[in-house]
Amino acid sequence: SDAQFDAALDLLRRLNPTTLQENLNNLIELQPNLAQDLLSSVDVPLSTQKDSADSNREYLCCDYNRDIDSFRSPWSNTYYPELSPKDLQDSPFPSAPLRKLEILANDSFDVYRDLYYEGGISSVYLWDLNEEDFNGHDFAGVVLFKKNQSDHSNWDSIHVFEVTTSPSSPDSFNYRVTTTIILHLDKTKTDQNSHMMLSGNLTRQTEKDIAIDMSRPLDVIFTSHVANLGSLIEDIESQMRNLLETVYFEKTRDIFHQTKNAAIASSAEEANKDAQAEVIRGLQSL
Amino acid sequence: MPSEVTPKVPERPSRRKTSELFPLSGSESGDIKANSEPPTPAGTPNVPTRRPILKAKTMTSFESGMDQESLPKVPLQRPVRRSTTEELNNVMNNTSKELEEIESLISKHNIHNVSRKKSPTSVEEGKVAAIHQNGQRSASDNKTSTNPSPLEKNEHEGAEGNESAISPSNLVNKSNNEVTEHSDSEDLTEKQKVHAALDNEAGDRSHFEEKLIPGDMKVQVDVSKDVEEGSLNALPPSGITESDDKAEKFTKHPESSLEELQKHQEQQEEKIFQNPTDEESTTSLNEKQEGKDNMEVNSQPQGPSDTETVIAATSSNVPSQIASEEENDVPVIPRSRPKKDFEAHVQKEELPNTQEKRVSEECDSTLISTEEESKIPKIPSERPKRRAPPPVPKKPSSRIAAFQEMLQKQQQQDLHNNGNSSATTASADIAKKHTDSSITSDTTKADFTSKLNGLFALPGMVNPGQLPPSLEKKLSSPDTESKLGPQDQSQAKTGPLGGTRRGRGPRGRKLPSKVASVEKIEEDDNTNKIEIFNNWNVSSSFSKEKVLIDTTPGEQAERALDEKSKSIPEEQREQSPNKMEAALCPFELDEKEKLPANAESDPLSQLPQTNAVGNRKAISEESLSPSEAIANRDQNDTTEIQEQQMEDQMEVDMERELSGGYEDVDSALHSEEASFHSL
Numbered sequence: 035s036d037a038q039f040d041a042a043l044d045l046l047r048r049l050n051p052t053t054l055q056e057n058l059n060n061l062i063e064l065q066p067n068l069a070q071d072l073l074s075s076v077d078v079p080l081s082t083q084k085d086s087a088d089s090n091r092e093y094l095c096c097d098y099n100r101d102i103d104s105f106r107s108p109w110s111n112t113y114y115p116e117l118s119p120k121d122l123q124d125s126p127f128p129s130a131p132l133r134k135l136e137i138l139a140n141d142s143f144d145v146y147r148d149l150y151y152e153g154g155i156s157s158v159y160l161w162d163l164n165e166e167d168f169n170g171h172d173f174a175g176v177v178l179f180k181k182n183q184s185d186h187s188n189w190d191s192i193h194v195f196e197v198t199t200s201p202s203s204p205d206s207f208n209y210r211v212t213t214t215i216i217l218h219l220d221k222t223k224t225d226q227n228s229h230m231m232l233s234g235n236l237t238r239q240t241e242k243d244i245a246i247d248m249s250r251p252l253d254v255i256f257t258s259h260v261a262n263l264g265s266l267i268e269d270i271e272s273q274m275r276n277l278l279e280t281v282y283f284e285k286t287r288d289i290f291h292q293t294k295n296a297a298i299a300s301s302a303e304e305a306n307k308d309a310q311a312e313v314i315r316g317l318q319s320l
Numbered sequence: 321m322p323s324e325v326t327p328k329v330p331e332r333p334s335r336r337k338t339s340e341l342f343p344l345s346g347s348e349s350g351d352i353k354a355n356s357e358p359p360t361p362a363g364t365p366n367v368p369t370r371r372p373i374l375k376a377k378t379m380t381s382f383e384s385g386m387d388q389e390s391l392p393k394v395p396l397q398r399p400v401r402r403s404t405t406e407e408l409n410n411v412m413n414n415t416s417k418e419l420e421e422i423e424s425l426i427s428k429h430n431i432h433n434v435s436r437k438k439s440p441t442s443v444e445e446g447k448v449a450a451i452h453q454n455g456q457r458s459a460s461d462n463k464t465s466t467n468p469s470p471l472e473k474n475e476h477e478g479a480e481g482n483e484s485a486i487s488p489s490n491l492v493n494k495s496n497n498e499v500t501e502h503s504d505s506e507d508l509t510e511k512q513k514v515h516a517a518l519d520n521e522a523g524d525r526s527h528f529e530e531k532l533i534p535g536d537m538k539v540q541v542d543v544s545k546d547v548e549e550g551s552l553n554a555l556p557p558s559g560i561t562e563s564d565d566k567a568e569k570f571t572k573h574p575e576s577s578l579e580e581l582q583k584h585q586e587q588q589e590e591k592i593f594q595n596p597t598d599e600e601s602t603t604s605l606n607e608k609q610e611g612k613d614n615m616e617v618n619s620q621p622q623g624p625s626d627t628e629t630v631i632a633a634t635s636s637n638v639p640s641q642i643a644s645e646e647e648n649d650v651p652v653i654p655r656s657r658p659k660k661d662f663e664a665h666v667q668k669e670e671l672p673n674t675q676e677k678r679v680s681e682e683c684d685s686t687l688i689s690t691e692e693e694s695k696i697p698k699i700p701s702e703r704p705k706r707r708a709p710p711p712v713p714k715k716p717s718s719r720i721a722a723f724q725e726m727l728q729k730q731q732q733q734d735l736h737n738n739g740n741s742s743a744t745t746a747s748a749d750i751a752k753k754h755t756d757s758s759i760t761s762d763t764t765k766a767d768f769t770s771k772l773n774g775l776f777a778l779p780g781m782v783n784p785g786q787l788p789p790s791l792e793k794k795l796s797s798p799d800t801e802s803k804l805g806p807q808d809q810s811q812a813k814t815g816p817l818g819g820t821r822r823g824r825g826p827r828g829r830k831l832p833s834k835v836a837s838v839e840k841i842e843e844d845d846n847t848n849k850i851e852i853f854n855n856w857n858v859s860s861s862f863s864k865e866k867v868l869i870d871t872t873p874g875e876q877a878e879r880a881l882d883e884k885s886k887s888i889p890e891e892q893r894e895q896s897p898n899k900m901e902a903a904l905c906p907f908e909l910d911e912k913e914k915l916p917a918n919a920e921s922d923p924l925s926q927l928p929q930t931n932a933v934g935n936r937k938a939i940s941e942e943s944l945s946p947s948e949a950i951a952n953r954d955q956n957d958t959t960e961i962q963e964q965q966m967e968d969q970m971e972v973d974m975e976r977e978l979s980g981g982y983e984d985v986d987s988a989l990h991s992e993e994a995s996f997h998s999l
Contacts, residue, residue: 063838070831097825102830124830126826162826210822
């Protein structure tokens with residue numbers, strides 16, 4: 035039910051992010067009927083696999099390119115590990131035109147990844163929202179970025195988007211992007227006492243209506259979609275990175291300093307509080 | 321001492337020289353004075369320039385159209401005025417035209433101005449009269465030379481000459497005073513004569529003044545010349561003016577008296593030069609006279625004796641004269657500067673001269689009375705023009721208030737904008753939540769935070785869901801905008817996940833094997849239900865045959881229960897069912913477990929069993945508790961015995977049936993099976 039689903043999400047939000055996968059599995063065991071929703075809603079750190087068909091090129095794995103225990107490669111459009119023919123018949127694949135768009139998007143975002151991340155891995159997966167043939171709209175997808183600085187520290191960006199026809203105007207498309215950034219920083223355990231770990235995720239949803247001339251050929255429409263998505267994701271990523279830097283890290287830094295220098299800063303803090311109270315009192319009296 | 325005295329003597333001619341320079345330099349003393357005035361201390365140079373104007377005013381007001389020269393620029397004319405008296409008259413005439421025009425203009429505005437223009441003459445006359453009276457009353461008449469009254473300016477024109485000439489005249493006075501101090505009765509008579517003559521002349525002066533004032537300058541200069549030269553010759557009657565009170569004594573006297581005075585002076589000088597021994601006395605007398613002069617001069621604003629003091633006195637008098645001139649000269653000035661004129665009056669009153677004060681007070685009282693009447697109505701018409709342009713500086717408190725208003729306006733605008741634009745975003749919701757909570761918690765706090773919109777980083781101000789403006793600009797990518805047009809683009813709304821969930825993945829996916837294998841085990845309810853039903857009976861059989869024949873097993877059980885119930889006391893009977901039930905629960909469960917297996921069989925077939933068990937129970941319960949009875953049931957051999965008995969009985973019954981009831985073997989066998997099953 036929805037209440038159970040919400041409760042599970044609340045629980046996962048409050049549990050240790052480093053053990054997110056374990057907690058998710060536990061919740062699924064508790065309530066197996068929520069498995070599908072939880073797996074598609076909860077973002078876990080991305081894993082990688084290699085596409086043997088494409089020179090063992092790595093691709094990112096998430097729930098959106100998974101079927102059973104296999105993950106579809108965006109490069110060769112095949113599931114690895116390979117599925118049985120019976121399972122493969124039911125496995126989801128994008129339609130042919132959408133696969134063209136997926137290839138274009140993968141190439142484009144690979145360039146983006148190279149420019150912005152200077153490394154890492156990117157993958158784009160698309161799927162149809164309509165069971166009918168793809169007509170240039172009403173599709174969804176996910177853009178994944180991952181970069182490992184070390185074995186323990188990584189940055190995972192998961193942009194799940196939906197492109198639908200805008201209800202307001204038929205020529206414009208509504209891009210709704212749900213972005214999750216999972217950041218995990220783990221200092222190497224050179225010294226047992228100095229081990230420090232910082233992990234968390236940040237999820238935001240962005241919505242934007244952009245008009246596209248549908249009278250143009252499909253390739254042009256694809257390009258427009260990719261360009262719109264690219265600019266949108268570019269802005270969102272930079273914004274969220276700024277948020278992380280300016281808000282969360284700064285706050286963490288304050289806490290860190292306050293904790294470390296608690297004894298020293300206690301007296302100064304009291305003085306500051308008094309001064310601040312005086313200032314606020316003075317301002318209130320204005 | 322004589323050596324000290326001797327240098328003083330040559331100083332006198334030096335004084336005379338300085339004073340004589342003006343008259344000796346040229347016949348036109350007015351030019352020289354005008355030229356010589358600039359080196360005098362500041363303030364003096366303007367004095368002579370305006371006097372003729374004043375005279376011109378007064379004169380031209382009565383003497384109209386003297387000259388026809390038109391000089392457009394006044395400042396150019398001013399030196400010309402002083403060059404000659406004729407030019408001065410010309411200038412006066414020219415100014416009279418202007419003044420007439422001004423008068424006409426002023427008369428339109430105010431009638432009082434006309435009287436104001438005319439009044440000075442009368443005032444001047446009054447002043448002159450007062451001056452002469454003062455001059456007649458005391459020997460300090462010289463003070464009147466500094467009177468600021470307009471007519472006395474003539475004196476000061478001469479006074480600059482005269483006062484420069486005062487020193488020689490004072491010398492003469494000194495000599496005269498010396499003579500008088502040495503108790504010459506004749507001098508007294510002469511003085512009385514002179515005063516009488518002055519009185520006579522004063523009466524005539526009023527007649528002369530108006531007509532002869534232009535020529536007064538010459539006459540005065542001539543007089544000063546005469547006095548300075550020490551000639552003190554008889555003066556032409558026309559040259560006698562009211563101006564020089566000092567000189568009047570010498571110049572305006574009848575010729576005889578003047579000659580006598582000159583004789584006295586000459587005699588004294590001769591005495592001085594002839595008797596150097598008497599120099600001390602003379603010097604002492606001179607010093608006395610100088611002291612008198614000093615007294616006289618001290619009555620004037622500045623210090624003792626000499627031309628410097630006189631010049632200083634004139635210079636000190638100049639402002640008052642100017643002020644008086646300003647009052648009377650140009651009627652335009654009071655229009656533009658009513659306050660300054662009034663201040664000029666105040667300055668005039670502040671002057672040290674007491675007589676001046678008397679005269680000026682008399683004059684000013686009239687002037688002020690007339691001026692105030694004329695000025696007061698003008699002031700309100702002009703004041704707003706002056707006061708309007710300078711903006712009133714705002715107080716800091718008003719600035720703070722303005723600042724607060726600005727903040728409130730900004731806040732309202734922000735609220736409107738947020739309410740209109742980003743109401744759907746979660747960021748706005750968060751902000752609203754913040755505001756709502758603050759409003760509910762503390763309204764003053766809310767006001768305070770609202771006033772500090774953007775000033776300080778307050779908790780909750782960092783709105784993670786809201787894009788910074790720079791990013792908002794970036795979000796509207798220029799490429800797409802240029803392609804698609806701005807009207808089709810709506811701003812991206814970013815915020816944390818609200819009610820809308822993100823899209824699910826592709827359809828047809830299967831769960832991972834690990835997750836798919838998970839089966840949810842629904843545990844049975846742990847609720848234990850206790851059901852009570854009578855599925856057994858307790859009966860006591862008196863005889864086997866009788867029981868078997870007469871009664872059915874059910875009837876036997878009922879009988880047994882009845883008997884038991886009779887045997888059990890009523891109190892125990894009420895409690896016994898629970899005890900029995902509790903004790904029999906395990907048995908009941910055992911029975912239930914057996915029941916499904918025997919469910920298909922005839923329920924009636926179970927009755928003998930139950931009856932047998934019940935019989936056993938009933939027997940045991942008589943002496944034992946139910947639990948003990950059950951325990952005994954399992955342990956005792958009686959049950960086996962009873963079972964054996966039952967079997968035997970059954971066999972007997974079977975044989976009886978076989979023998980009697982059944983004809984065929986098959987039927988008998990069948991009946992045996994049925995009976996067996998019934999067991």
